[in-house]
Amino acid sequence: MTEAPSPNSPTPQEGAAVLDAVEAHHRRFNVFPSEAAYVAVTLWDAHTHLLDCFESTPRIAFLSPEPGSGKTRALEIIETLTPRPMLTTDVSPAALFRSVSDPEARPTMLFDEIDTTFGPKAAGNEDLRGLINSGHRRSGVVLRCVGDGSTQTVQPFPVYAALAMGGLGDLPDTIMSRSVIVRMRRRAPNEKVQPYRERIHKPEGHVLRDRLAAWASTVRDQLHDAWPELPDGISDRPADVWEPLIAVADAAGGHWPERARAACVQLVTASKANDKGSIGIRLLADLRDVFAGAERLLSAELLSKLAELDDAPWADLDGKPITARALARMLGDYVTADNDPIKPRNIKTGPKSSAKGYYAADLADAWLRYCPPRSQESATPATAATAQVRALFPVADTPPVADTHPLPAPEPALTATSLP
Template identity: 65%
Template sequence: MTDHTDGAALLDEVEAFHRRFNVFPSEAGYVAVTLWDAHAHLLDAFDSTPRLAFLSPEPGSGKSRALEVVETLVPRAMAAVDASAAALFRSVSGIDGGRPTILFDEIDTIFGPKAGENEQLRGFINAGHTRGRDTYRCVGDGANQQVQAFPSYCAVAVAGLGRLPDTIMTRSVIVRMRRRARNEKVEAFRTRIHVREGNKIRDRLAKWTEGIQEQVTDVFPEMPEGVADRPADVWEPLLAIADAAGGHWPDRAREACIAFVKASRINDKGSIGIRLLTDLRDHVLSGIDRLPTVAILDRLNALDDAPWADIGGKPLDNRRLSRMLSEYVTADGDPVTSRNIKTGGGVLKGYYASDLHDAWQRYCPPPPESPLPPLPGTENAA
């Protein structure tokens, strides 16, 4: 029997349910979270599942409430704040009946400074992003242990303070929560009442998504200009669902996609190596073709809002600078190393901008107002 549910109207209803209890920092947040709720019902239609992360710098920013509302709308929600890795492996394997949607509150306790004992959970969240990727563990006793593959592909939403490891950040829709202002009002969430209301919407969402399964399977929706690679992987499932819903959702989804991708480029400095390259390009060697190492270190360590003055309790020094830059190569394929620079007082070791230019092109985001020229030979590439 064909389901004639108006997909756009149903997504409007999901969004309205969130708006009753959540204050997200932008309209794009409501769009993204609504589409994520729907995508959790359609995992087998996609090659990957973006993680949904509610993050904030301070407690009391509505992260846990947002996760609670999501919990009412997704299939087989499983709150995993204190779940063991073994329990999650078993649940996602379907041993206990049906693949769950995993909800991690206080995720910072897993990825914080005392996270050594949670390495299995970290691996589980990383591996479960891609369909068909298993996690391998030894099972059994003593000499009778055998390696067993556990399916790990499942939808995961998290809430916590601070940030996540880069490998998860780049696979996530990041909703940066903040404390409500005095004029921002929400309805009190009453578990005994509103869980039932959310579950009714969830059941209708499940029925509608079942009807569009074939429509969104193996579909590669048109991406906004400039969205490619990992951001495209994150947004493909969400845009496919928006296109299937129709109405204003395809346009709103692409506007949200652009907003989130732009925000990720502003907020995410990438790895510490990319941060170093970017700071060298934008703040240290800007307009300069070479500079002695001692001057580079002085400028880096003087930068506000930069990590260089305190890395592991001491400032960046020439040995660590050399080690970090040697991971990158020049246009000729040689490691970036210091070279002799003639100065009025003699010869000093330092770095040339020309040696870093290829790494700047490949790894750094474009400067806001002066994009780098294209790589040689790519000017006319399609």
């Protein structure tokens, strides 16, 4: 193996080799759930050295249903590879604001056990959530009063900073949508990693950190004006998240541009599949299944069918089955194609009798806007009204899967004395 170029004289072409070495370093100590995850984490490490080149910085979240899944170890390895890392398990909004408000000494924030801050037993922490969300964009600021007594003035302070997180369960939707999500799991018996020893391996990570920083200095100017081509279907918030990572991959060259785009599609698709959405969106999706081609259904029948759905909350909503009043209240937040609130209407049940119920045509616009497309297998024959509804939901294409590349050849173990 040829000796790595000196950080004092890096070349742009070294980028692919540096990223290969960083990925190999992660593979020594981390077991991630997919090839796409290794690609994303490696690119995220590199982008922390180039924050000022981008309009936004993606958060990266290592989440798992159970402890002991490697989340903390992932953050510990990232700590060795990123500039000015600050690893914590607890931080107040004031402390985080003061830590990131100086652009010249801006840290890479590594927030472990974040479920204790935003989990179901936490108190919400809206100030901290707002600060994390604002710091996603380079233009993000928080407003603080500066001065004494009545002479105070409102002054904006920058809060743009890279943030990696680890925790159990999920995070607030606003943070999830700004993040690359890596769903961690416990290692299987056949998945082996090296024991991590900070005294030995942290200096090795620092060697790679310095190589990343040196390479970043050679591509900084070109990345300031980079507009990478994103995969088809990647837009809006996912585009904000992935654009910096794909720009880094393009600058590195080699197999990284191809791998980055494949990983982007795979992880964005996976995040959508795991997105539980709000309780309102869950209700709309379940109603679409319950209608199953019917033009209209009575409220009583809807409530009965909702309660029978497996793995659904409607049989035990706040300790009791969903009621007609609760159904009407929740659907009233959405509107029909004519921009009128969705509400129950009278449906004739006999020559002189009627009961409250809902029409599929009233729900069609909300289904289109908020529910995922229906698969071909779930499509059913429909009346004229539901044929219109079904036409709104084209069959989703099968997404491409991230390419699997052979593991880069491991580099010789690095030590502190190996520093160039």
